[in-house]
Amino acid sequence: MAGWVLVAAVLSGCGAGGDGVDDPDSSPTANAALEQQREDVRAAAAELVTGAIGALGGRSSHTGGGFDGCASAGVDEFGSFRYRASGRVDVGPGAVRPYLDALGPVLTAAGFDEPALRERPGGQTLQAERDGVSAAFSELPGNGDYVLVNLQGPCVEVPESDRDTWLRRQDPTPYL
Amino acid sequence: MTTIQLPPLPRVAPALTCDPAAISACGADLLAASAQVDDLGTFVAGRARVDDWTGEAATAYHQAIAPTGRRADAMSLALRGVAHRVEEHSAEMQRLLDRRTALEDRQQHLAQQVAHLRAEVATTTEEGAAELQADCDRVAGQVQAYETDLDTWVSDLATEESEMSQAFTRVLGADDVDRIYGGVADPADGPLRDKPGAGASPAEVHAWWAALTAAQRRAVIAAAPGAIGNLDGIPASARHAANTVALGRDLADYAHTEDAGVLTDDERTCYDNALAADEARREIEGRHDPVTGEPIVAQIYIYDPAAFDGDGAVAISAGDLDTADNVAVVVPGFGTDGESAPYQADRAATLYESTRVLDPSATNASLFWIGYDAPDNAPWDEGYDGAGVVTESMAAAGGERLADTIDGLRASREDDPAHLTAIGHSYGSTTTGHGAHDHGLGVDDVVFVGSPGVGGDTDHASDTGVDPDHVWAGSNSRDPIADLGNHGWVHGETVFGAGLGDDPAEDDFGAHRFQAESTTRGGAYSFGDHSKYFDHDTESLANISHIVNGDYDAVQEAEHLHDPFLGPVEDPEYDREPTSPTTSSLTP
Amino acid sequence: MEVVPVSVGEASRAWDEQHLDLDAAATQIADADTSGFTTHVRGAATRFLAQWQRHAEGLGTVSEQRADGLRTTIADYVTSDEATRGDLVALLTYTQEVR
Structure with missing residues (x-):
């Protein structure tokens, strides 16, 4: 019984916010911010992939990205989005493990802060940030002679009216 | 003075510019279109017959639609055949791209070795000459093996391109289609006739599907995607293939109907x-x-x-x-x-x-x-x-x-x-x-x-x-x-x-x-x-x-x-x- | 004149649907992307698509003609003396092309 009464109360207060986030409707720059984030993340991804090839030889593949939902905001809806890009570099014959040793300078040369090495299941990740963009090189020795490059921008809240557009936005063109 | 026989420089693999994913998408469009043409054949053999209509006009009508059905059946088989060949072409071109990547790696590695040996020649002594020649011979053997593989690759590429082009050209005209496919039974017909009826268990459906040949399965997917796309017991890969055909056909249909303003x-x-x-x-x-x-x-x-x-x-x-x-x-x-x-x-x-x-x-x-x-x-x-x-x-x-x-x-x-x-x-x-x-x-x-x-x-x-x-x-x-x-x-x-x-x-x-x-x-x-x-x-x-x-x-x-x-x-x-x-x- | 049942009207509508669907297929063939093929194959692919667009349109045109033909049959029947009142009511809705 208590549950039903409580829901009625919650419904009547719906839309009051209360989580400390600014009303996105008052932020007309949200879409522009996401477009800019796309440009920034793709440019950084291209720079890191090129840098990794410079350090380890080999070739890149699967250099793509897209907008992903960040935090859900109810049925069929994300309240915020971010741009994510990834890529793979199959290292050259002369590359020596751990590959990540050679990739710290690639991150710092691209203007990222001091990289941090972290363990992850199956391998290690070298991660750093630059202006809110998080970038990481990952090495998974059991899976093959390659490193993975992943970048993502910060979550950006978008106006309710634009959420569906961002959810359906496709970005099939490789950045490199 | 001892002469050292240096290995030749390996040739670089010719460029290969193609996009297997785009080729596959082209094949998917053709397969979806073939399903639409197939529907016309099915329609003529079924609902279009108007069995409760008799008399002279009805007889004339039935005579008139029969060739349309035959033509639709032949055309759907021809288009389906090309669509399948395009799908195979996509996979083959991906394999050729992969092979080229491997050849490129080998070429670079061998070129480095040859350059290294050339540098060695300048500094080697009479005593080291025999050992150096042995190294050169070993690398020369590797270069030769590489060259043979490169020739094979070039030949395979040319063959594949030629076969794909022929598949396009052999059914260009309506006469060609009729000559090759006119009156040919659809390989999907038999399997669809034997398909377990509504109420069959997923296990029965799976047993039916497992007994079909690869060619029969492909035919069913193209001819009647709706018959298996959502059928429990069919493997996911086949359901996906059938639903991709159905979705591609629907998108084309609805887009066209919307453009015509009659949606x-x-x-x-x-x-x-x-x-x-x-x-x-x-x-x-x-x-x-x-x-x-x-x-x-x-x-x-x-x-x-x-x-x-x-x-x-x-x-x-x-x-x-x-x-x-x-x-x-x-x-x-x-x-x-x-x-x-x-x-x-x-x-x-x-x-x-x-x-x-x-x-x-x-x-x-x-x-x-x-x-x-x-x-x-x-x-x-x-x-x-x-x-x-x-x-x-x-x-x-x-x-x-x-x-x-x-x-x-x-x-x-x-x-x-x-x-x-x-x-x-x-x-x-x-x-x-x-x-x-x-x-x-x-x-x-x-x-x-x-x-x-x-x-x-x-x-x-x-x-x-x-x-x-x-x-x-x-x-x-x-x-x-x-x-x-x-x-x-x-x-x-x-x-x-x-x-x-x-x-x-x-x-x-x-x-x-x-x-x-x-x-x-x-x-x-x-x-x-x-x-x-x-x-x-x-x-x-x-x-x-x-x-x-x-x-x-x-x-x-x-x-x-x-x-x-x-x-x-x-x-x-x-x-x-x-x-x-x-x-x-x-x-x- | 023989009786023309309502099913003839329904068939005319179904032929119209076939016409619409085949035109869609023709567009789909014409719009298929040939950019993925190598230059050696692209010419044959492009020729094939152009030719098959016409083939599919041709089938669509035949379908439209069948629909029109059945409508003519219906129109002739409903204006004839043989048509009963029940037939007229049922068939008149099929004398016009809906789409």
Whole structure:
């Protein structure tokens, strides 16, 4: 019984916010911010992939990205989005493990802060940030002679009216 | 003076500019168009005959349409043949690209060795000459082997290009089509005649499919995609191929009808569902496996844009359902319909990524399943009083369909069963509860998240028919929907004839409760918290992923809800500081 | 004149649907992307698509003619003396092309 009464109360207060986030409707720059984030993340991804090839030889593949939902905001809806890009570099014959040793300078040369090495299941990740963009090189020795490059921008809240557009936005063109 | 015979420089492989994915897309368009032409042949042989019309005019009509049917049958076979050849061409060109990459690596490596040997010649002494010559001979042998492989590659490329071009040109004209395909029986006809009828079990369907030849299967997929696309017992890869044909045909049809300005309201609804399914597939294919970096495989397991009076049915997986070690089926809830597909696809891809990140050694597939008619009256839109009280009837009907889908997944992998987990979210947990209780779900684990109740007849985890040790519940302390389940001795469905059953996160229920709080939770109930269970880097997604991976020891369990006889429900999770475990490919 | 049953009207509508669907198929063939093929194959692919667009359109045109033909048959019948009142009511809705 208590549950039903409580829901009625919650419904009547719906839309009051209360989580400390600014009303996105008052932020007309949200879409522009996401477009800019796309440009920034793709440019950084291209720079890191090129840098990794410079350090380890080999070739890149699967250099793509897209907008992903960040935090859900109810049925069929994300309240915020971010741009994510990834890529793979199959290292050259002369590359020596751990590959990540050679990739710290690639991150710092691209203007990222001091990289941090972290363990992850199956391998290690070298991660750093630059202006809110998080970038990481990952090495998974059991899976093959390659490193993975992943970048993502910060979550950006978008106006309710634009959420569906961002959810359906496709970005099939490789950045490199 | 000793002469050293240096190895020759290896030739560079010629450039190869092509795009196998674009070739495959071209083939898919042709296959969808061939299905449309095939429909004309079927129509002429069936509905167009107007059997109750007799007389001279009727006879003339029947005589006139017969050649049209024959022509359509021949043309569909011809177009289908080319479409299949284009698909093969796509695969062959990918193989040639891969071979070229390997040749390029060998060429670079050999060129380095030759350069090294040339430098050695300048500094070597008479004593070292014999050894150097031996090295040169060894490398020369490798260069020769490389050159032979390069020649073979060039020849294979030329052959493939020539055969593809010939396949295009041999059926250019209508006369060619008639000469080659006129009166030829469709290889799909026999299998379709023998197909088990409605009501056949998934096992019977699987046995029928397994007995067909590869050519027969391809023919059935092209000629009658609707006959197998949603048929339980058919392997996921074949269902995907058939549903891709059906979707491609529908998109072309509806777009053309819209352009012509004659799209009906019903067709508009179906078109929206088809577009949503297409976007959902692209959403998954546009994401990358966090372990390999390769695009995630998408499989359209169910596609029926007209189902449930236009709400539509669609189920698409991230990952290969036929081969994955771990398979998760996610059952969404309130407000879900065909147009929800892109959102559900994002979730499925997110769950796929998370399961892969947390166990790179296992292969996975996450299927979002909009395979039942979910309540449209979402409580956050309309309130329970606005659209009438939500009852279990849709969950009961959906549970039966879910059980069929699970049976189909099992039947198509009889010899290689996956670790299979059903995950019900929101009203989808009520549906999953009904499927388990009423029909028995052949799953290894069952997970309820954000559950408003798992069905009135399921008072305890053991009532699901699944070992209670493999029944799991996630409930965010700020989720108002999860608070709807009956607690303690109050049973809504028995008091009001409405309500959705017991809260699976409560101590009396006997399931494992896992941590599912969010770092972005507010201070009070919020519908936003009802939808965060599948977001990256949440406790909930990490724990669900561990369960899907069968990695039970890694699951962070939570204390159960408790409803004392007197006083409000107590949730020990309410005051616990939420964490943010890494589930995306990155450390946040 | 023989009786023309209502099913003839329904068939005319179905032929119209075939016409619409085949025109859609023709467009789909014409719009298929040939950019993925190598230059050696692209010419043959492009020629094939152009030719098959016409083939599919041709089938669509035949379908339209069948629909028109059946409508003419219906129109002739409903204006004849043989048509009964019940036939007229049922068949008149099919004398016009809906789409």
